[in-house]
Amino acid sequence: MAEITLIEAVRQAMDEELARDENVFIVGEDVGRRxxxxxxxxxxxxxxxxxxxxxxxxxxxxxxxxxxGAALYGMRPICEIQFADFIHPAFNQIINEAAKxxxxxxxxxxxxxxxxxxxxxxxxxxxYHSQSLEALFTxxxxxKVVIPSSPYDAKxxxxxxxxxxxxxxxxEPKKGYRLIKGKVPDGEYTVPIGPANVTRVGGDLTxxxxxxxxxxxxxxxxxxxxxxxxxxxxxxxxxxxxxxxxLLASVRKTGKALIVHEDxxxxxxxxxxxxxxxxxxxxxxxxxxxxxxxxDVPAVPFSHPMQDWFMLNPAKIAEAIxxxxxx
Amino acid sequence: xxxxxxxxxxxxxxxxxxxMQWFKHEGDQxxxxxxxxxxxxxxxxxxxxxPAAGVVLRILVAEGETVKAGxxxxxxxxxxxxxxxxxxxxVAKGPQPMISxxxxxxxxEAPASASSERDLGFISPVVAKIAREHNLxxxxxxxxxxxxxxxxxxxxxxxxxxxxxxxxxxKLEPAAWETPGEGDLFRPTELMFANNLPPAPPATxxxxxxxxxxxxxVTGRLVPLSPMRKRIADHMVFSRHTSPHVTTVxxxxxxxxxAHRETNKPLFARDGVSLTFTAYFMAAAAAxxxxxxxxxxxxxxxxxxxxxxxxxxxxxxxxxxxxxxPVIKQADGLSLLGLARTVNDLAARARDxxxxxxxxxxxxxxxxNHGTGGSLFAMPIINQPQCAILGVGAIQxxxxxxxxxxxxxRPMVYLTLTFDHRILDGDSxxxxxxKIVSVLQEWE
Numbered sequence: 031m032a033e034i035t036l037i038e039a040v041r042q043a044m045d046e047e048l049a050r051d052e053n054v055f056i057v058g059e060d061v062g063r064r065x066x067x068x069x070x071x072x073x074x075x076x077x078x079x080x081x082x083x084x085x086x087x088x089x090x091x092x093x094x095x096x097x098x099g100a101a102l103y104g105m106r107p108i109c110e111i112q113f114a115d116f117i118h119p120a121f122n123q124i125i126n127e128a129a130k131x132x133x134x135x136x137x138x139x140x141x142x143x144x145x146x147x148x149x150x151x152x153x154x155x156x157x158y159h160s161q162s163l164e165a166l167f168t169x170x171x172x173x174k175v176v177i178p179s180s181p182y183d184a185k186x187x188x189x190x191x192x193x194x195x196x197x198x199x200x201x202e203p204k205k206g207y208r209l210i211k212g213k214v215p216d217g218e219y220t221v222p223i224g225p226a227n228v229t230r231v232g233g234d235l236t237x238x239x240x241x242x243x244x245x246x247x248x249x250x251x252x253x254x255x256x257x258x259x260x261x262x263x264x265x266x267x268x269x270x271x272x273x274x275x276x277l278l279a280s281v282r283k284t285g286k287a288l289i290v291h292e293d294x295x296x297x298x299x300x301x302x303x304x305x306x307x308x309x310x311x312x313x314x315x316x317x318x319x320x321x322x323x324x325x326d327v328p329a330v331p332f333s334h335p336m337q338d339w340f341m342l343n344p345a346k347i348a349e350a351i352x353x354x355x356x357x
Numbered sequence: 358x359x360x361x362x363x364x365x366x367x368x369x370x371x372x373x374x375x376x377m378q379w380f381k382h383e384g385d386q387x388x389x390x391x392x393x394x395x396x397x398x399x400x401x402x403x404x405x406x407x408p409a410a411g412v413v414l415r416i417l418v419a420e421g422e423t424v425k426a427g428x429x430x431x432x433x434x435x436x437x438x439x440x441x442x443x444x445x446x447x448v449a450k451g452p453q454p455m456i457s458x459x460x461x462x463x464x465x466e467a468p469a470s471a472s473s474e475r476d477l478g479f480i481s482p483v484v485a486k487i488a489r490e491h492n493l494x495x496x497x498x499x500x501x502x503x504x505x506x507x508x509x510x511x512x513x514x515x516x517x518x519x520x521x522x523x524x525x526x527x528k529l530e531p532a533a534w535e536t537p538g539e540g541d542l543f544r545p546t547e548l549m550f551a552n553n554l555p556p557a558p559p560a561t562x563x564x565x566x567x568x569x570x571x572x573x574x575v576t577g578r579l580v581p582l583s584p585m586r587k588r589i590a591d592h593m594v595f596s597r598h599t600s601p602h603v604t605t606v607x608x609x610x611x612x613x614x615x616a617h618r619e620t621n622k623p624l625f626a627r628d629g630v631s632l633t634f635t636a637y638f639m640a641a642a643a644a645x646x647x648x649x650x651x652x653x654x655x656x657x658x659x660x661x662x663x664x665x666x667x668x669x670x671x672x673x674x675x676x677x678x679x680x681x682x683p684v685i686k687q688a689d690g691l692s693l694l695g696l697a698r699t700v701n702d703l704a705a706r707a708r709d710x711x712x713x714x715x716x717x718x719x720x721x722x723x724x725x726n727h728g729t730g731g732s733l734f735a736m737p738i739i740n741q742p743q744c745a746i747l748g749v750g751a752i753q754x755x756x757x758x759x760x761x762x763x764x765x766x767r768p769m770v771y772l773t774l775t776f777d778h779r780i781l782d783g784d785s786x787x788x789x790x791x792k793i794v795s796v797l798q799e800w801e
């Protein structure tokens with residue numbers, strides 16, 4: 031069991047999948063010789079060659095379009111969108127083609143493709159390098175949406191994503207690329223897409239989060255534990271399809287739910303979780319379902335004080351937990 | 358005859374008032390509609406006119422005191438007339454939602470204080486649910502939440518420390534098998550192997566319905582009958598009066614079923630179907646009903662009617678609300694995949710109240726999966742006008758002695774068959790149940 035960073039886990043997953051299945055290939059901006067702007071593909075170009083680790087033009091619609099076409103021919107593309115913020119030109123390919131292919135061909139054609147995209151702010155990236163876009167895609171049946179929060183899950187889930195017959199959007203918390211470290215087994219393993227993970231067992235209230243915010247939530251939970259607040263933490267991991275059974279079981283136990291995400295509040299993914307709880311666990315609620323999310327402003331600001339105002343952190347999460355515990 | 362003066366309800370949400378000032382004293386003459394006193398509610402003062410002409414016989418509430426709306430605060434009558442009731446304040450008659458022993462005692466000890474009726478504040482859904490389940494008066498629970506709100510933890514802590522009469526008295530609860538636990542009746546049953554079965558529900562005294570008298574000293578409350586509860590009650594009584602019920606029990610080694618399910622779960626999942634054990638029991642019952650058509654029947658005065666198709670109902674719990682029995686039509690014509698899909702679909706829609714009327718009709722046999730609540734075996738009541746009902750208990754790993762005298766750990770389940778003794782005898786019923794056992798035990 032080696033301790034590695036989250037980005038190293040992503041790289042290992044791709045390395046092992048490239049070695050395991052010759053149909054797997056990577057396509058994206060600067061993924062080849064440069065090894066990716068975050069170094070996620072470092073060394074893979076030298077190891078597997080330019081035909082399997084392909085530098086693309088700066089044209090995201092074509093990165094995803096190439097991926098869809100290759101996938102229909104039985105290949106297993108891993109498309110890298112350099113920053114999630116750049117995914118918008120590919121939106122039509124993802125929503126209109128990738129997501130609907132299996133359905134409109136009545137199951138005859140599938141798109142076994144992964145789209146990796148680093149997301150999230152707090153890295154001084156400003157408007158075009160900080161966005162959280164999961165809610166745009168969790169609204170579209172036909173896609174799977176996965177966000178890991180640990181090296182173990184990042185590696186195991188990415189391998190599952192490569193092997194999944196459906197298009198999988200794999201959002202990686204870029205602020206955690208080198209910040210989040212964790213133990214990863216030496217041998218082969220996968221983490222299934224679907225199940226959520228109860229990462230901290232507690233009785234007073236449940237916090238649902240994912241990605242970077244899950245990492246912060248665990249820190250916040252430790253902080254308030256010293257004050258006697260016993261928090262259960264659920265890492266959703268797969269946002270679509272979401273693991274309703276686990277999340278409802280937890281909220282039925284604790285009776286209080288707080289949903290934390292970095293994306294804007296209104297229409298954010300937390301609304302779906304809140305609605306699910308309200309619909310299916312109403313009689314077990316002891317408090318209103320609460321959401322802690324990014325403010326409803328158009329972007330994460332570049333100015334550092336303003337970025338700090340936008341971003342959630344363990345202290346803000348701890349305060350929201352205290353408020354809900356008091357209720 | 359003297360006239361009561363009652364604390365008026367000065368507004369829809371106003372439940373109490375404070376006597377600010379009496380304009381008349383005991384013995385004073387007063388005309389009808391003449392101002393008698395001033396009352397303060399929510400910082401607003403109002404003058405209250407006298408309801409009758411006469412003499413103020415007695416004033417029961419002193420200035421500055423607060424009483425509930427409806428309380429008698431004074432008497433008006435003829436000079437020298439006496440009024441009954443020496444207690445200063447009587448709470449006006451009327452339906453009181455819940456009166457606990459504690460409250461009654463308090464009222465005796467401190468009759469003048471109406472403040473024991475404190476405002477409970479917001480009651481969350483889960484607190485309301487727990488209070489209902491335990492027949493608990495929330496006035497007895499101290500709130501620790503914001504603004505003194507009673508939290509789930511407060512109620513649980515209270516119940517922990519008060520396992521006594523508040524919980525057990527007057528509790529109406531159907532037999533365990535009729536409300537199989539909290540959870541879903543047809544949930545994916547890997548949960549059953551997680552060794553986290555809830556403990557069997559504690560034995561509760563059954564209370565005869567309908568004639569709980571208003572005996573003094575007995576606390577409790579009346580739960581109005583929902584249409585579903587009424588229908589269940591009528592049907593259960595009708596069934597017990599109609600068929601002579603006999604129940605027979607067998608046990609099954611589910612080793613092969615469990616293995617088959619483990620292997621096939623991912624395949625089924627690929628088709629979007631959760632493979633539950635219920636599908637296996639359904640399949641085994643369908644096979645046995647085909648082999649023994651006499652069980653798939655209805656008693657009539659002119660003979661036993663053998664049904665042309667095998668339509669199996671599955672009792673599905675809706676929690677406290679009751680239970681409903683959607684029917685899988687022509688179950689003997691469905692593959693395991695088809696059964697699993699239909700079972701899941703019907704169960705899900707049953708819980709969402711989205712079943713079509715014809716989906717709960719036409720059953721020729723019924724399965725009740727009471728084991729999901731942890732019950733090992735039960736004696737279910739026949740779903741009229743059917744001939745028999747199969748009860749499926751909890752699947753448990755147990756130590757069993759095999760044919761070769763070796764000992765093994767096997768997933769075991771008790772199956773109970775309740776049958777109409779007019780149609781079947783013990784021998785034929787056992788052959789039918791034995792067929793189900795052998796189908797499950799030799800599953801391929």
